[in-house]
Amino acid sequence: MTQANVKQSTTAALPLIAVTGMAFEAQIVRGEGVEVVYGVQAGVLRQALAEAVARGCSGIISIGTAGGLSPELAPGALLVADAVEGPLGRYPTDPAWSARLMAALMATSLAGKTQRGLLLAAIAPLLSAADKTSLHRVTGADAVDMESYIAAEVAQAHGLPFAACRTIVDPAWRTLPKAAMAGLLPDGSTAVLPVLRELLREPSQLGALLRVAADARAARSTLVQARQVLAETGALYSV
Numbered sequence: 001m002t003q004a005n006v007k008q009s010t011t012a013a014l015p016l017i018a019v020t021g022m023a024f025e026a027q028i029v030r031g032e033g034v035e036v037v038y039g040v041q042a043g044v045l046r047q048a049l050a051e052a053v054a055r056g057c058s059g060i061i062s063i064g065t066a067g068g069l070s071p072e073l074a075p076g077a078l079l080v081a082d083a084v085e086g087p088l089g090r091y092p093t094d095p096a097w098s099a100r101l102m103a104a105l106m107a108t109s110l111a112g113k114t115q116r117g118l119l120l121a122a123i124a125p126l127l128s129a130a131d132k133t134s135l136h137r138v139t140g141a142d143a144v145d146m147e148s149y150i151a152a153e154v155a156q157a158h159g160l161p162f163a164a165c166r167t168i169v170d171p172a173w174r175t176l177p178k179a180a181m182a183g184l185l186p187d188g189s190t191a192v193l194p195v196l197r198e199l200l201r202e203p204s205q206l207g208a209l210l211r212v213a214a215d216a217r218a219a220r221s222t223l224v225q226a227r228q229v230l231a232e233t234g235a236l237y238s239v
Contacts, residue, residue: 016237017057019049019151020064023189028223029063031231038064041186042123042150049154059097059161059238062148063227065219066119066166067126069136069143073168076218078105078114078226079143081164084152086121091152094161097238101165104235110225117142119164121149125184127176136172143168161238165226169219170212177205180212 015035020026026038037052039045053060066079073079080101083092098116105114120141126132135141148164155162170176179198185191199205230236 014056014058017049017052017060019045019060019062019147021145021147022064024220025064025223028220028227031227033237038147039186040146040184042146044186045147046150046154049150053154053158053160057160059094059163060151060155061162061236061238062119062145062151062164062166063223064145064147064166065169065216065223066143066145066148067122067132068168068171068174069120069132069139069141070117071133071136071172073115073142073171074113074218075168075171075215076113076222077168078110078222079117079119079166079168080105080114081119081148081166082116084119084121084148084164085139085141086149086152088153091149091156091162093152093163094238097161097163097235100233100235101163101230104229104233105226107233108225108229110222110229113222115142119148119166120144122146125176125181127178127181129173129175132172163238165230167219167222167226170215174211174215175208176212177208178202179205179209 018029018034018036020038021040026036030036037049081093083090118141122144152162179195182194182198
C-alpha cells in the first residue's frame with residue numbers, strides 16, 4: 001500500500017511541518033524541530049499532512065525543488081513565494097515569515113539567485129518546455145510544483161502560518177526526457193532499474209538525462225545552503 005513518509009524530530013516546542021515531494025529533499029530538510037511530510041501522490045500526501053497537523057505544529061513550509069516557468073530562473077535559482085495559485089484560487093504566504101526568509105537569504109551568497117514570485121500548482125510533472133512557456137505566459141507564475149498548493153490549503157484550513165521556498169530543478173527551457181521520470185516512485189524515492197530500461201529502449205535520451213542530472217546537482221546544492229542559512233538564522237521557523 002502506498003503511503004507518504006513522515007520524519008519527525010522530538011522537541012519541547014511544537015514542530016514546524018516541512019512539505020516536499022522527494023526523498024532526497026526530505027533528507028536535506030529534516031532536522032531538530034522539523035517534521036517532514038513528503039510524497040508525490042496528492043491524496044496520500046494530503047492525508048499525511050492532515051495527520052501531522054493534528055499532532056500539533058507551529059506552521060507549514062513548502063520547501064524543496066520546483067520546475068521553472070519564468071525563463072529568468074536558471075537551475076539552482078531560489079524562489080520565495082508570495083502566493084501559490086491552484087484550481088481553487090490563490091493562497092498568499094505569510095508576509096512576515098516570507099520577509100524573514102528573504103532577509104536571511106539575501107544576506108548570503110545566495111542573494112544573486114534568490115527572488116520573490118508566484119508558485120503554480122500542478123497535478124503531474126511538466127516535461128515539455130513548450131508547456132512550461134505556455135503556463136508562464138497564461139498565468140504569470142514563476143515556478144511550478146505538486147506539493148505547495150496542498151500545503152497551502154491545509155495551512156489555510158487550520159489557521160496556520162504558511163510559507164514556500166523552492167529551488168529550480170528544471171528550467172523553463174528544458175524538456176525532460178522520459179527517462180528522467182521513469183524511476184519516480186509514489187513515495188518520492190527513485191528506482192534505478194526503470195531508468196536504465198528506458199535508456200536501453202531509447203539510448204538517445206542519455207545526453208538530455210545528463211543535463212537533467214547537472215540541473216539537479218545545482219538545485220540540491222542551493223537547497224542544502226538555503227536550509228542551513230534559514231535554520232541558523234531562525235528564519236526557517238514560523239515563530
